[in-house]
Amino acid sequence: MPNIIHYRDKCIGCGICYEMMPMVWRMSKKDGKATLLKSELKKKTYVLQIDDSLVEDSKKVAEACPVKIIKVNK
Amino acid sequence: MKKEIELLAPAGSFESLHAAIQAGANAVYFGVEQLNMRAKSINSFALSDLAQIKKLCSKHSIKTYITLNTVMYEHDMQILKTILKEVKKQKIDAVIAADFAVMEYCKQLKIPVQISTQANVSNIESVKFFASFSDAVVLARELTLKQVKQITNEISRKKIKGVSGNLMRIEIFVHGALCMAISGKCYLSLHTQNSSANRGACNQNCRHAYKVIDQETNEELMIDNEYIMSPKDLCTIDILDKIIDSGVVILKIEGRGKGPEYVYTVTKIYKEALKAIEENNYTKEKIEQWKIALEKVYNRGFWEGYYLGRKLGEWTENPGSAATEKKVYVGKGKKYFSKAKIGEFVIETGTIKMGDSLMITSPDFGIHTQNIERLVVNGVDATVAVKGDSITIPIERKITSRDKLYKIVEA
Numbered sequence: 375m376p377n378i379i380h381y382r383d384k385c386i387g388c389g390i391c392y393e394m395m396p397m398v399w400r401m402s403k404k405d406g407k408a409t410l411l412k413s414e415l416k417k418k419t420y421v422l423q424i425d426d427s428l429v430e431d432s433k434k435v436a437e438a439c440p441v442k443i444i445k446v447n448k
Numbered sequence: 449m450k451k452e453i454e455l456l457a458p459a460g461s462f463e464s465l466h467a468a469i470q471a472g473a474n475a476v477y478f479g480v481e482q483l484n485m486r487a488k489s490i491n492s493f494a495l496s497d498l499a500q501i502k503k504l505c506s507k508h509s510i511k512t513y514i515t516l517n518t519v520m521y522e523h524d525m526q527i528l529k530t531i532l533k534e535v536k537k538q539k540i541d542a543v544i545a546a547d548f549a550v551m552e553y554c555k556q557l558k559i560p561v562q563i564s565t566q567a568n569v570s571n572i573e574s575v576k577f578f579a580s581f582s583d584a585v586v587l588a589r590e591l592t593l594k595q596v597k598q599i600t601n602e603i604s605r606k607k608i609k610g611v612s613g614n615l616m617r618i619e620i621f622v623h624g625a626l627c628m629a630i631s632g633k634c635y636l637s638l639h640t641q642n643s644s645a646n647r648g649a650c651n652q653n654c655r656h657a658y659k660v661i662d663q664e665t666n667e668e669l670m671i672d673n674e675y676i677m678s679p680k681d682l683c684t685i686d687i688l689d690k691i692i693d694s695g696v697v698i699l700k701i702e703g704r705g706k707g708p709e710y711v712y713t714v715t716k717i718y719k720e721a722l723k724a725i726e727e728n729n730y731t732k733e734k735i736e737q738w739k740i741a742l743e744k745v746y747n748r749g750f751w752e753g754y755y756l757g758r759k760l761g762e763w764t765e766n767p768g769s770a771a772t773e774k775k776v777y778v779g780k781g782k783k784y785f786s787k788a789k790i791g792e793f794v795i796e797t798g799t800i801k802m803g804d805s806l807m808i809t810s811p812d813f814g815i816h817t818q819n820i821e822r823l824v825v826n827g828v829d830a831t832v833a834v835k836g837d838s839i840t841i842p843i844e845r846k847i848t849s850r851d852k853l854y855k856i857v858e859a
């Protein structure tokens with residue numbers, strides 16, 4: 375199953391991921407960084423299994439992230 | 449009355465912080481977490497580093513200013529409060545702010561504020577306006593010294609006081625990168641790569657070479673220089689007397705994204721120049737020497753910015769730095785033999801040989817330079833060391849595995 379990986383530490387909280395895919399991302403009110411909803415924490419990175427249908431949009435988000443901390447694996 | 453001039457150095461890492469202290473800075477500025485204009489830089493500090501930064505600076509009687517000067521969004525309010533609470537707790541000397549939310553929260557928490565250059569303050573009325581929130585203003589980088597002087601004169605004449613009850617202090621940039629956008633308000637990077645300079649993620653599009661082509665005729669337009677958006681770096685070492693004369697009291701050096709050798713060299717030289725001015729000993733010969741030394745570290749060529757009212761047009765000819773020296777990474781520290789004062793390093797790339805000039809950067813002491821006069825490679829005296837070798841050299845600094853070893857070569 376494809377997944378999204380988020381290296382959250384380096385997030386600068388620009389909010390673009392949330393703008394583009396609000397069903398997967400939220401801006402944390404607590405620390406101002408993006409949160410990958412329902413993801414699992416694995417060694418400092420957050421991983422979320424996604425449906426094939428979300429891969430294309432997720433790739434666009436990964437491309438848009440200014441600090442390139444989002445990876446999409448098919 | 450003699451004015452105390454404050455030399456303010458950038459600290460983007462513990463290495464640079466130590467370098468600033470070593471070089472004699474009176475104050476340092478730095479960012480934590482993501483809400484500062486160098487958020488993208490790899491070594492930014494974490495909130496938990498504040499205590500250590502403050503402790504170190506207090507020990508050396510150096511003031512601490514924290515930058516919180518990005519565009520602030522709704523979702524940033526909580527982290528902003530969290531950061532400010534820690535700033536208050538650690539007694540950081542001031543917050544450098546551009547957004548009104550930051551100023552307002554600081555006011556509530558009684559944290560001193562300095563208005564960031566991002567706020568583009570260019571006249572006395574703006575200074576007056578910000579006086580009810582702050583104690584110092586970093587003026588817009590685009591003003592001439594004449595305009596700066598008018599502002600400082602008016603502050604004294606009208607007795608414009610900040611929150612602390614003291615006269616407003618004026619700060620300007622004296623050295624480092626300039627940018628083509630007014631007060632750094634640039635959207636190029638956001639437009640092309642979705643990467644907002646105003647959130648500390650500038651991709652430096654302006655530093656690339658460009659051609660201008662007429663779409664109708666396909667003809668390339670004649671322009672003087674391909675780097676049409678990349679100004680040279682600001683350097684005021686030869687007009688520093690005029691800068692002081694303009695009534696500013698805080699002199700800021702740009703470069704939180706730059707290495708400790710840059711911070712050390714630039715801070716040290718400006719410190720020397722300030723001393724020379726004070727002692728009536730600010731000579732042409734000295735200025736020449738200082739310039740040569742400044743050219744050794746990162747720069748895009750120098751000009752004196754907008755301060756003398758010259759028109760814009762000093763564009764760099766360099767894609768990167770025009771520094772006359774560069775540091776080449778060769779390896780890292782391993783351990784220190786305190787009794788013998790010997791440091792051990794592992795060579796990870798390239799070679800070093802007797803006589804080479806070395807630089808060590810460290811989060812514990814900043815920078816250290818020395819020539820290799822004695823070299824022991826894998827336990828035996830030698831003249832060269834290559835990748836994979838373990839070397840020991842006599843050194844006065846306590847070496848740890850967090851230190852990096854560089855060779856200094858001509859660029």
Ligand code: SF4
Pocket residue numbers: 384385386387388389390391392407408438439440441442443444
């Ligand atoms: S796009 Fe990247 S930097 Fe921006 S909020 Fe999302 S994860 Fe963070």
